[in-house]
Amino acid sequence: MLAAERRTHLLGLLAREGKIVAKDVAAELRISEDSVRRDLRDLASEGLCQRVYGGALPVSPAVVDxxxxxxxxxxxxxxxxxxxxxxxxxxxxxxxxxxxxxxxxxxxxxxxxxxxxxxxxxxxxxxxxxxxxxxxxxxxxxxxxxxxxxxxxxxxxxxxxxxxxxxxxxxxxxxxxxxxxxxxxxxxxxxxxxxxxxxxxxxxxxxxxxxxxxxxxxxxxxxxxxxxxxxxxxxxxxxxxxxxxxxxxxxx
Known part of the structure; x- marks a missing residue:
């Protein structure tokens, strides 16, 4: 799965489930947890998720000025x-x-x-x-x-x-x-x-x-x-x- 496809998958999962568990995604996609964590870091840097221990949660819209x-x-x-x-x-x-x-x-x-x-x-x-x-x-x-x-x-x-x-x-x-x-x-x-x-x-x-x-x-x-x-x-x-x-x- 390409990086762009993983990104779309992760955002869809976050919208549906309200959270991302890195180890579960890694097992589902048959990739390493490190790859998932890198994807989550990229999404977090764009303000699209809030990273937490083991995965990510939806980011609050109330963090803007x-x-x-x-x-x-x-x-x-x-x-x-x-x-x-x-x-x-x-x-x-x-x-x-x-x-x-x-x-x-x-x-x-x-x-x-x-x-x-x-x-x-x-x-x-x-x-x-x-x-x-x-x-x-x-x-x-x-x-x-x-x-x-x-x-x-x-x-x-x-x-x-x-x-x-x-x-x-x-x-x-x-x-x-x-x-x-x-x-x-x-x-x-x-x-x-x-x-x-x-x-x-x-x-x-x-x-x-x-x-x-x-x-x-x-x-x-x-x-x-x-x-x-x-x-x-x-x-x-x-x-x-x-x-x-x-x-x-x-x-x-």
Missing amino acids: YAARQSVAPDGKQKVASMAAALVRPGGALILDGGTTALAVAQALPRDLICTVITHSPTIAAALLGHQQAELFLLGGRVFKHSAVTCGAAAVEAAQNVSADLCLLGVTGVHPEAGLTTGDAEEAAMKRALAARAADTYILASSEKIGTASRFRVLPWEEISGLITDADPHDAFIKQFKGLGVEVLTAG
Whole structure:
């Protein structure tokens, strides 16, 4: 089989099965695992898959820059945001992550809601300036422009000195095997620091992130309270999440 044919086969397998297991492909095509791994490296370099131990998973579309992500699945993000905003109780304290879905959450909060919002995103803070009854705390640090958030040692230290009832956290990939992932190591560490300071943590995941993976793990499944998504409740991945004991809130 020619390299181009192997490439087409691998992409088709990824689309059908949601993953590639290198040793299985090698046995099926009667080629070496090294050949499969080389093909996967080439595909990953083009942004067509996310390599993991033993094979590859679909790559998340949410790894593009902040401006580009604003046009990705806007309807799905609005649905997720509306359901997430309904979890914020009057008088409560919310830790709100950065990113485009979190921005939609900020915009969905009632303008007269009395609450405290803690965020490491200047974009989120700016979006809430018109919410006169909301007290805002902005955590400082190095600005990670990809997601318009602060991260690094200073931001993590600041996060360790706050607490909240609820944390709404964004990720770029949600996969039953790879777990909850994002594309930057420091951003992943910041997300963990934020989640650790809330009584409940819910993941914001519009449907295009379901079944995909990025390079860095954020949290294990057992450390979240639930997943908020607009994905079809009958989707195979959603069924797998529920099988793992994850509470899935479906935004219709």
